Amino acid sequence: MDTRMQKYLTDQECVWEFNPPHASHMGGSWERMIGMARRILDAMLLQQNISLTHEVLCTLMSEVTAIINARPLMVVSTDPGNPFILSPAMLVTQKVGVPPPPGDFPDKDLFTRQWRQVQALANQFWTRWKREYLPSLQQRSKWTVPKRNLEIGDLVLLKDKQAPRNCWPLARITATFPGQDGYVRKVEVTTAEQGRPRTYLRPITEVVLLLPNE
Template sequence: MPSKIFSDNATNFVGADRKLRELKEAFLAMGPKLKRFAADEGCSFTFIPPRAPHFGGLWEAAVKSTKQHIVRVIGNALLTAATVLATMVQSLADRPSGKQQVAAPKRNMQLNDLVLVHEDNVPPQQWVLGRVVATVEGQDGKGRVADVATKAGTIKRPIHKLALLPLEIEGI
């Protein structure tokens, strides 16, 4: 049984977490033996930020690669599931495990930064304006997630979904 589960913020996973917590509480109410078992064998969910599947890192990359390989292998052919999965497993096993991306250095988001919040399927001129009220840094010290105050309330977004608006113009 896993001791920790990492997941995206899909409503079905958040609901599953809630149901599992309710189930745990019911078990804890049943007595000392069950309480000891639940405490020793508990399981916790850790959610990645909303709309940030790249925070899922390796598992999201594996899901994407698996989907692509299924389409490539099957095409229009009629194959058994065993044949498809065996071919796909071999393809995934052959790829390099550590893909490092090199990006231009950017400054971390800071408190009170003015940002536009990128929303999928919404044109940029309709993105919501907000102000950074909190940030979360990764182990490397770089900003990864920010809480943004908008007119509709505070939301949590990965920094790549935020467009920093310049407040100062160099040379002026």
């Protein structure tokens, strides 16, 4: 370890606590991320019988790391009109996530040139990982007890299948539409696209509540 880093950790009284062997479940949330990534990579590489060189695999794992570390943790903006989310990558780099390179990388690129192959695999991982990760942010249980309705001013994360890699679109609820029983199942949301406000109607199953308007 670098001596300056070692001195800093000593001065801050940092203590390393390691999990015991054969107890990966004690890792909690980060171990869940590892397990999710492992399942997706197994499905992508083993089932499709894709052979990668060492360089391509290292580049792909860098893209996978970027995808996982771009996930939203919490909202940190004081501007309600232009909120942004804190991610693990921002904690490390102090920068907003880097968008993917321009261009389309369909599945047919899986068997072409190495750079395009990596981008196609990264897009495939992003699609599968987002599909598994987003439900973990929503608590799904039997509708046997009343729960809080979505309200005007709530900050939500949109489930957008067309969103580019590492992009998590945020929106504010601007209107709600309760049914005859008083429960909200449809909302109007306003988001920003290229600096311009856009308004959409969405069912509550397509939004994830991040920050209630309290």
